[in-house]
Amino acid sequence: MNLWFGKPRTNIMAKKRKGVTLVELLIVVLILAALSAIAIPRISQSAANAKANACATNIDIINSAIELYYADNGAYPATLTVITNDTSVFPDSAPICPVTDAIYSNTLSNNRVDATSHSH
Secondary structure, eight states, X not given: OOOOOSSOXXXXXXXXXXXXXXXXXXXXXXXXXXXXXXXXXXXXXXXXXXXXXXXXXXXXXXXXXXXXXXXXXXSOOSSTHHHHXXXXXXXXXXXXXXTTOSBOOSOOBTTBOOTTTXXX
């Protein structure tokens, strides 16, 4: 039996809270900012690595086309445009470096497109 007279007691903690406090919102924003600070540089670095790998693959494909040209003609091409302008080898046009968005150099060193001299 409640012997206390007056208004009945209500448990303050039993009331249902609606919404979030400013501190809780600030903590969530800080956590998202920290995760973004970690993720964004890694994503951009991955994109740069993917472009460099695509460039290396293009160079390998061009060098394979040069070898096929040699096998068909008995001599290496004088310039790269002999290969890249041939629509039977590259029907959609010559490969473009994804890093620099430029065509590969027309000069060949030792009958190859040199990956080390190709500037990024």
